[in-house]
Amino acid sequence: MSQDPVESLCIGVDLGNTRVKCWALGAAADWQQGLSLADQQAIRSAAWLDRVMQWRDQLVHSLPIASAQPAVEWVIASVQATITGRFCDRITSHFPSDRFRVLSSADVPLRTRLPARQKIGIDRLLTSWVAWQNNRRGEPGPTIVADAGSALTIDWTGVEGEFRGGAILPGVQLQLQSLGEHIPALSAAVESIIQQHLSPQPATSVPSFPGMDTESAIAVGVYTSAAAAIDRFVQQVELESATRVQLWLTGGDAPRIAPWLKSQYRLEPDLMRDAINRLIYV
Template identity: 30%
Template sequence: MLWLDVGNTRIKWQLDSADGVIAGAALHGSGDTLAAAPIWAELPARTEVWVASVASATLRAQIDALCAQAGCASVHWAVSAAHMGGLHNSYAEPARLGVDRWLAMLAAWREACGPVVVIDAGSAITVDWVDEHGRHRGGHIVPGVSLLEQALRRGTAAVRAEPQTSRSVSPGVSTDQAVNQGVLAMAAGYLRYVLTEAWPGCASARLLLCGGDGPLLEPFLPRPASWRAQLVLDGLREYARLHEHRE
């Protein structure tokens, strides 16, 4: 079984056998990057593929073509549902909820079996709250650290900074520090505000954290979080299990 988590800036893949995960990687880039990955030359014939994608229709077509060329048995595209595995979607149009958020919540709900907040710190930061009854109470989508930096660079003539490397929010004594530590403070302050003031009902919920900037933001959370690097892929596996059970 091949599992693909196709995000806005990264593509994660894992290949399973009957004994568990046998290969996997995280790729930065687009469909061309995925096409160059070694997985396609090593993929066993008639492999089943499950995909979670928030990328463009063009990339979806590229993935379909790669799977066809590799002789895959079938390609399944996950979609957000009204309810699944005891988890209930809050959207009036369930399919409009990003499938990456839905799958991360599905994995988190299965693990927590109780109230949980999922923080996915990727290109965007998404925060979703699931209550003790498995009801999605809603969430937020805000710019991630790199998007905040990019917005600042695009919107100003003189402010230029190197990519984020700092893990401090202390006052910066150079432009690089002022930008990097400032945008980190913005993201960290947002998360602290939401989890301690804006959503008081989630105070007892477990925190599950994923996404490329998760380790950067984890020290600033108001209470400990469980790090789950593959949360969306874990949710995709649960989705496949539940989907096949329904059939």
């Protein structure tokens, strides 16, 4: 009897600055529903590579065809080259027949006239490309993606699909950490906000305005600064292009920034997954 793989499985990986996110793509995306296997593991921790390998094992065992030895391909979008090397080495040592493909900026079908395309973060290009694709089906207009991760990036793509560049600033968590580390009087309040952020419970309330104690003043400060940067960027693009823009909001801190925005937006927590999926399957 043939031992050949009967199914193939594609796993999308977003290797960010703080977290790694993995998803089964294509048809297999459904197989993991209800198993909460979308691993979100801090890269700083020693065990993160083991966690991903465990997740890959669990995912394969959850395939509907019990005897399958699927051919597994990892499609990796990474902003950290050194860690990508370690990641691929680990995959090869655990699962020698797994294949991987590391995406580069040349894989993203978005034009740009920027001088150094290869230096633009793959996350910026991928999310901009998929948001622009989505916009084409709706109202035409420039696309802006605000990705609130470790860094907050805000990027502009023209109506014809040209990546125009953007803005990069410290993300919410980084702003909080720098306050906590450099201003002793604020470190306890910052610690408490960070703990709330990391709790699996979604935020229940938006801090009231203005902040009436240290914690809420810090929260109002960092959220309004992120939201104001995004609103200002939107305003500038609208001014320069004389049309309404479509703003997409993604990244771990997007839901907390959203209530402070004046601009209309669409919140898409998994824009990176959608982008990798679309790149591979469409």
